Amino acid sequence: MLGKLFKYEFKHTSKTMFVTFIVLAVATIAGSLALYQLDQTGMEGTFFSIFSMIMLVIYTIAIIGIYCGDFIYLCYHYHKTMYSSQGYLTHTLPVAPAATFSVKILVFFIWMLISTILSVLSLFVLLQVGTGGEFLHALLDFSWQGFSQDVRDIFGFSAGVFLIIAIFEGLLNLLYTILFVTASMAIGQLFQKNRVAFSILAGFGIYMANQIVSTIFLVACGYSTRAFLEGDFSSFMYSILGGSTAITAIFLAAFCGICIYINRKRLNLE
């Protein structure tokens, strides 16, 4: 059943997602040409330079808009298929609520990951074309050893570990954002009326709870880590990284628990 759920969840979201990716590709081509034009002619007030500037502004708006749009669309899709009219079908399928939820979250996560990678790729293409191929040269000239040494000096671990941690934290935060929204929706649908408003309120409440816990942790770390006061930044970073990851993991577990519990025991499709 999980395979079928995956297949249909991808199928039902793919059309809209591919459309946004095509728009991103078109925006990237237009933005790259505009940057190339500016690189060639400079910022003089000619028609082409003004046009190129406008194109670059449009590209910037497009890349941010598409990324946010993807996220909003996936939130909308989740809500529509879980707590709105299509929820009647979703929740009457002979499938465990936890399986339905897990598949929807995983598909959401994968699409957002693809969207993130494509956005970064788009920026890379823009800079590469816009600088006439100089950007890649600059990247290749980048001194990995120097960077690695800097990272080791600051954090006390290698650049490879630093990159792995950065990617892991990025993925964790993406998952956190998705589950934060879905948990807020799940809490909001417990109410009889004004469910969207209550979802937003729930989100605000969760945000406040996270801020309070994080602040308490930071204060505890800041005062208790003697190493920081003595200039040992790496030990301090270890405790901050470890602590914030633990807090995120705890909140993630809580979000999953809330969503699965509500979908299984407190579903309210009035």
Next chain:
Amino acid sequence: MNTLVTCKELTKTYGKKTALNHVSLEIESGHIIGLLGPNGSGKTTFIKLLNGLLTPTSGELYVKKLPVGIESKKIISYLPDQTYLNMNNTVQDVLDYFGAFYADFEKDRAYQMLESLKISPKDKLKSMSKGTKEKVQLILVMSRRAELYVLDEPIAGVDPAARDYILQTILTNYDPEASILISTHLISDIENILDQVIFIKEGEICLQASVDDIRMQHQKSIDALFREVFKC
């Protein structure tokens, strides 16, 4: 006959409003049962509880002696009182979807019904009229070999000619061993196909009896009795 549904002291409240109040009843296999009551009497709430779309405030609800869950969803074919399909899909898409998730879904039967109604499987749902969408939903629901069909207001939004077709579809496509629970307030249209009725009033069951018994005892049609019981 097997008992398909058992509910004991089932109560559902929405805030201060009680939608179902200590409802106890049993539904057996092999019957067409009318769940009859005016708007707001608790029919849809009961049906949603039966399908796991709502959770009871108190009481017990079992389908074939099991709590509402995956196993009950395997044997209940549910038609809600609203459109619940993805409007961007074609009819073919939803047939494939039902075929993938319901082991008892018979695609050939669905194609036959679509053909008799001249609905093309290639048509998109959003291009269809409200009545045609309802027919497609009914076809999907009745193409399952379910043990219990739960139809919430299946004839409310369609014209009288379509009502006849829908009722005929229901009658010709269900397994006699199965049961059908039809919720409606359009009693005269379905009276002839029912063999049991449940009258529900303000969240309470005020009558559960066979149609023959009611006619014998009250010397009235179900419609006439309904009008008497639910007189404003």
